[in-house]
Amino acid sequence: MTDDAATEGADRGESCSVCDETLDLGDGRQLTIRHSSSADAAGLEALYGRLSPDDLRRRFFAGGLPPAMFFDRWASIEERGGFGLVAELTDSGESRLVGEAGYAPTPDDRAGGELGIAVAPGFRGWLGPWLLDSLLRHASEREVETLQAMVLIENKAMMALLAKRGLAIVGHPDWSTVQIVFATDGSVPTWGPDRARPRVLVETDRSRWRGEDALTRAGFDLLVCDGLYREGQRCPVLHGETCPLVGEADAVIVDLPDDDAAAELVHSEQLVHPGARFIAARRPHADAAERGSGRLTPDEILDEIEDLLDRDDPARSDRPDRGE
Numbered sequence: 001m002t003d004d005a006a007t008e009g010a011d012r013g014e015s016c017s018v019c020d021e022t023l024d025l026g027d028g029r030q031l032t033i034r035h036s037s038s039a040d041a042a043g044l045e046a047l048y049g050r051l052s053p054d055d056l057r058r059r060f061f062a063g064g065l066p067p068a069m070f071f072d073r074w075a076s077i078e079e080r081g082g083f084g085l086v087a088e089l090t091d092s093g094e095s096r097l098v099g100e101a102g103y104a105p106t107p108d109d110r111a112g113g114e115l116g117i118a119v120a121p122g123f124r125g126w127l128g129p130w131l132l133d134s135l136l137r138h139a140s141e142r143e144v145e146t147l148q149a150m151v152l153i154e155n156k157a158m159m160a161l162l163a164k165r166g167l168a169i170v171g172h173p174d175w176s177t178v179q180i181v182f183a184t185d186g187s188v189p190t191w192g193p194d195r196a197r198p199r200v201l202v203e204t205d206r207s208r209w210r211g212e213d214a215l216t217r218a219g220f221d222l223l224v225c226d227g228l229y230r231e232g233q234r235c236p237v238l239h240g241e242t243c244p245l246v247g248e249a250d251a252v253i254v255d256l257p258d259d260d261a262a263a264e265l266v267h268s269e270q271l272v273h274p275g276a277r278f279i280a281a282r283r284p285h286a287d288a289a290e291r292g293s294g295r296l297t298p299d300e301i302l303d304e305i306e307d308l309l310d311r312d313d314p315a316r317s318d319r320p321d322r323g324e
């Protein structure tokens, strides 16, 4: 880290109402969280240069370091509508970056940006949540309500970190990756601005819902919530509060086991959102015995959604293309 970078960062930190956090680590070292700037490109490259190939794969989905150009762009992300923070360690007059978090605008306008974060191994266990919460406070203050993240399914630390801050699943671009949206205020993410496609919320106990591809291909705006079964996630309707995902969905598919927790959830949702329209994706026992299966197929679910939406508006123009 050059002196110029440290000075510029400190200057930016002073003018920021959210981050001017310096922590005395008690052993002569200090840790400061401040805005990143273009002068941090080399420091970021050095931070990533010290991470393992597994960490690099979790962050970049590839085993090696990205080209220097990536760090130039990521360090100056604020100039392009994004936002970045770095955690800078000062030890015996020397400074180096030991963590960073930021978000960059994406072409998909569902969220205010896509999250990237990394922490040096010696600072894990506390710095990741601290950096993320600091970033989310900044985003929230800038009225960015929702962010998204692409996460390797094997990345348990990242999934646990986001689950505590309230997430919904957009989909799985491939077998190893999940696309997530989460609220910057720690509550529940909201739907994106797109109102052209009918919104379908799925409540399920599976992290990869079986009808995801079929409904997405058919043109629905799909979000999956498995929060009832995900450790750390708080469900607002169970506390008598509204849920933006349920409240603004055109249909809610309930694909949950026949247990008390699921029954309580649906009952609470019907109380809090009396206008919500539910589709049961699992058949009652008697029907299941007769039909040979307890679960509706994705095609049967699509038929149910079409019937439900047609009942309200037979001439609706947002009918998704099922490719038939």
Ligand SMILES: CC(C)(COP(=O)(O)OP(=O)(O)OC[C@H]1O[C@@H](n2cnc3c(N)ncnc32)[C@H](O)[C@@H]1OP(=O)(O)O)[C@@H](O)C(=O)NCCC(=O)NCCS
Binding pocket: 055, 056, 058, 059, 115, 116, 117, 118, 119, 120, 123, 124, 125, 126, 127, 128, 129, 149, 150, 151, 152, 155, 156, 157, 158, 160, 161
């Ligand atoms: C992801 C990362 C930033 C998290 O920061 P961190 O300081 O390590 O965060 P924590 O240690 O608090 O871990 C977060 C949570 O995951 C849990 N966790 C950590 N490793 C885990 C594992 N292998 N299995 C299950 N849970 C795990 C922790 O217990 C914690 O949950 P808790 O709050 O309930 O205790 C950090 O691990 C990292 O830099 N990883 C490499 C880069 C990366 O994956 N970036 C994300 C790209 S999207």
